[in-house]
Amino acid sequence: MSGFLEWATHGVKRGRLEFRSRPMVVLTVIVVVLALVAAVYLMLVSRTAAQGRRIEQLQTEIFRLQRENEQLTVEIAEVTSVLQLKERAAALGFATPERLEFLSISE
């Protein structure tokens, strides 16, 4: 060891890195599984969020259509109200019959 290296490392020798194949395989598998779980989790969360947004939009649309339907129902009822029908019938020249006759059917 040169003088500089000894000064820099305080004379501590660099250890030799030894790989043991079995623990490394286990560690790699764990990392890969965890990564897969995380990916699946993220995918599910994002899909759930997207579906949640879609449901919210559909609910908003339901409420909008509900309002539209109710309003149209009232408007239809207004133009077919008794008062309106009376006025329109009178304008068309119809009149309330003053007398009715019931004819009996003899056998």
Added chain:
Amino acid sequence: MAEGPRRRLALLITLLAGCAVLTVAQLIKVQIVDHRFYAHWAEEQWIRAIRMDQPPRGVIRDRDGCLLAGNGVRYAIEASPAYVIDHHEAAKELASVLHMPASHLEAQLSSRDDNGELRKWIRVSQSVSKEVGEQVADLKIRGVTVKPLWRREYPERHLASHTLGFATSETGYYGVEGFYDAMLQPEPVEWVGPVDVASAPVPWEPIAGEFPRRGVDLELTVDRTVQALVEAELERALQEYQAASGTIIVMEPETFGILAMTSLPSYDPEEYPRFLDEDPVPFEDPAVSKQYEPGSVFKMVTVAAALDAGVVREDSVYHDEGWIEVGGQAIHNSMRKVYGDQSVADILVESLNVGSAWLSTRLGADLFYEYVQGFGFGDVTGVDLAGEVPGQLWLPEDIEHWHPSNLGTNAFGQGIAVTPLQMTVAAATVANDGARLRPHVVRRRIASDGSVSTYQAVFEEQVIDPETAQTVTDILVRVVEEGATEAKVAGYRVAGKTGTAQIPIPGGYHPEDTIANFVGFGPVPDPKVVVLIKLDRPQSSEWASHTAAPTFSRIMVQLFTVLGIPPAGGELAAEVGS
């Protein structure tokens, strides 16, 4: 390795390990020991309970499905001044749509709270039409929002207003709206979850829970065509006979379902705030909430009771001396007439007060009041309308109010107060072979999931035998054909009884004003409708036979036409206008 570096390395490792231990300890404290505290703190900041959009109130339809009460859409215009970028420009744009002064709007949009900061929320306009609301939304002004609101609307306006009642955005009042409010009004649904700064749900998870359901829809027994013709006839009667107010009820005797019910003066339920200052406010339904002394129409109850109890027969004769003493009080006939020998049937045909009092004394107080209560007087009928009153019936056990003379006066409808509906129910009981059912207005309920509940008739009491009911009906036909002839309907046999009732005032009765009423049914022998006419203080004539009776006739003619009821024994072949 030299001793010095080894020691420094050990020291460094110890320090780092200590830091790691401290960090882990803090993590354990935050994540495990104080977990609840921090979780609650976080939730407080971003979890909110939001009331979901309110679904509509249940609608009310007539028996043919015609809408009587529905839901229109209005918009409230709201703003968050703190989020509005250009207050001047926003006010100018809003003014062009809302037709409000731009300066006023700008002042609103620039308003500040007590701390001098721009307000977080203001309401620019309480309620604008759907079109205006949509125009404001289209402007897309940042910080300005439109909030949809439901507004109860009544497309037929005044039609059946007393029966329907009215509703604010929160509650129904009077009539069907009041009685069925809990059913009509939808349950508010709250959603609890994460929200953004504008309190809009953040869909990190699907919105779970119940979707808001609309209120229950109601289908009435009321027929709007019948209702309209009855209202027109009541208006005509009030004008023709110069009456102050009036009520008409049309009921089916087979089911006791109310086909039409109207009172004047009435109101437009959509414009109810306009009537709040009137005295009295016209919201109460006089048909169920106002009581009156019925007068001679009540004699049908007395005669029915006496015949059913068997104390007399239709042809039993009594001698009418023009007066009778009951409980120490002399009771006279109208105009103090003396009739001599009269049959029980004549008591109704001639409308004899003395004869009625004679019958009630023959019955005795216990039996007489048992029948009176059996016909439904002195208690609410149980009709599904808000605000029904029981009327006023003093019984012998009410020692503070009842006097022995009441037995005589009650027999011809004095000293007893009834509602128009009670009187109609009594007549319907006679028309329905003596069986009293519970009157009702709603015949079907349709829930938001489409399930339908149909009204089942409620049998109350077999008040009189069917044979007695038939006998009373025959006498009432004679009343129309021989007495109140203005109630006759060409081609049909109808039954009925007039009543000209005095109006009680402190210390006695009003010297001039009367209440004219008529209750009848037809066609006999298979009655399809019972009709009650009540006219308050008619000025053209004090007698019901000249006011209420002809009104009854006119209504019956139209009812038979509209409902397609041919004359008894005939078959409808054709309708020919003259």
